[in-house]
Amino acid sequence: MSDSFTRRQFLNSVGATGGSAAVYQMSMALGLLPGSAQAVPFAKVETLGNSQRSVLILGAGIAGLVCAYELERAGFGVTILEASHRIGGRNLTIRSGDFVDEMGHPQTCQFDRHPNLYFNAGPARIPSHHHHLLYYCRTLGVELEMFVNDNKHAYVHDPRAFGGKPIKNREYVTDARGFMTELLAKAINKPDFEKPFSSEDTERVLEFLRSYGDLSPANNYEGSLRAGYKSNGMVIPGELKTPHEFTELLDSSFWRLRMHFTEGEDQCSPLMQAVGGMDNIVKALVRNIASRILTNAQVKRITLGETGVDVVYQHKGRHEKIRSDYCLNSIPKHLMAGIDNNLPKDYTTALASIGRGKLFKMGIQMRERFWEKENIYGGITWTEQNIEQLWYPSHGIHSEKGVMLGAYTFDAENSEFFARMTPEQRFEEVLKQGEKIHPDYRRYAQSAVSVPWHRMNHIMGCTAVWTPETRERWFKRLQQPEGRHYMIGDQMSFHPGWQEGAMSSAHWTLAHLNNRVRTELSGAVANA
């Protein structure tokens, strides 16, 4: 039997002898089916009993807080040092009066004081398969509500197409599908076409295409109700919209990435958010953590020793040295080269190999929820301008005001474009671009907060940028502990920038630490 015998071939042979039940069970055993596909299982940290162990956690973000929560329940002595003035890391919800600690541009949020008027500057979506995150929300009583990500009634905008005018998302998607399926149907339906299918299969493929693209019985795309009526359609017959020119759809770059964005596993419906702000997850964790969390505590040196880890930090005008059995470190890897340490060369090389991502978000308080009068309730308008996205809040429907997202840039150059401006210049630029989509945009805008993540004090980057090469070369090296020191956080996951990535990394580390301490303790018993 050759080495290239694939899992699919194996399952086929299992099926041939044992039927579908055998395939199902074997798939479960191989971890191929959902349900068994939890990449990182939940770690159970066993209680220490009469033994004692101390853990120092660097960074009070999601990963650090989850580690503290689990370890203190198992009897570990836990201390958390946090360099910034606040707890939560990049889980940041900004409300009236909040201080936004941006390098060179410190801001204070001028939103009205109202429970609906907040801005999730960090994580804002909870996918329904992020099971660590949902476990903590469930266990700690964090109330969730639905979050609209995909909204076919929101707009697609590209200055290079449709005369620079926004069109409804549903028009673009429906017309694009219609034209593509018509093209395919015609290619397949030629009598002289060398067919990969039998004629019966060909008929089924054509049926599929007619259904997928809403084609006429003659396999033509003649517009579709999916794109919406031009007028009425309730008490008098509706008139279908005229389809856009296919070449014009291609002129827009919407199809390159955005059109299929919400098909992604992490982006598809349904998604959730925490009622009242994503930082309620942080608050719930902190409420349930008894361990000491020091803010404004900046680490200056990490020294790994045989029997423990020494960390020197500055806090309240003096230097302190703390010794612990273990150190779990979520300091952004690009800041580690600025902290004294005795980590080995290959480890620091690995840390330095990971790039520093750049994301920018702006939240704007709007005096009226004008988008709801345009039939938009939640979701995203995509534009090819620098602002890239507009988000309409999913909560507070039909209330007076709302905080909408005026820009969210995935492209590093777009992020730099805004980061280099003053907050006032950014606000003006975002309004200028936003009014290309909503003509009266500026009139509604009251105040803004902007967060360039690569300029946020003590953070200086979002997200960790791994390439396939650096993943291959360094990920396992950094995932494994160096002595008694572990790197943790979303940066140490395949989901950087997601709370689930941070929690999965935390649980990987907790499981490793638990095994290690068990081994130590059983050794101690054996030696006794």
Next chain:
Amino acid sequence: MRWIVFALGVSVSVPTQADEYNLTPTQFVYCTVCHGVELKGNKSVDAPKLNGLAQWYVLSQLQAFKSGWRGSHSFDLTGMEMKPMAVVLTDKQLAQAAAYVTSIPTHAAPATVHGDPIRGENLYSTCAVCHGPRAQGDEALHAPQLAGQSDWYLVRQLEKYQAGIRGSSPGDAWGTQMRSSALVLADKRAITDVVAYINTLQTAK
């Protein structure tokens, strides 16, 4: 906050020797976020070592960033990152920042640039006219100390001078002079060679 509990498994925190690190003034903690503990620099965020620089030079560069003749060129991506940090400071704070930087003792910078120091020594003769034979700098000529500075940063600045990203602003008379000097270095190899030579000149302060 301090707590001392001598039991296994409990973190023990004790005040460290006062002379091990310098306390960072609260208003300048953010300098160390990028420039690192004791301002030793952090290449991962493009922030050079600052300790060991003369106070007059630190102050002049902070003023340069604030007034805009550094960090304004549209290709000066790292300079533009520094600029708002200086703009936000008052003149008094600029002086305090310069005093803070120079209060930190000099630490040796690790050598990261590999070139031919022998070839670099010949090339350096032009530089020595202003920066001095030991690359110790000369305030009268507005020439900063180069010895002991982050070598990757020196390379980058020479490249910026050559490309006109630095030293072509109307307010930057000394930079204009430096720019023409930098153009004496013929190619990339000449830059790394001269920096490799400067690396051999670590001066004890």
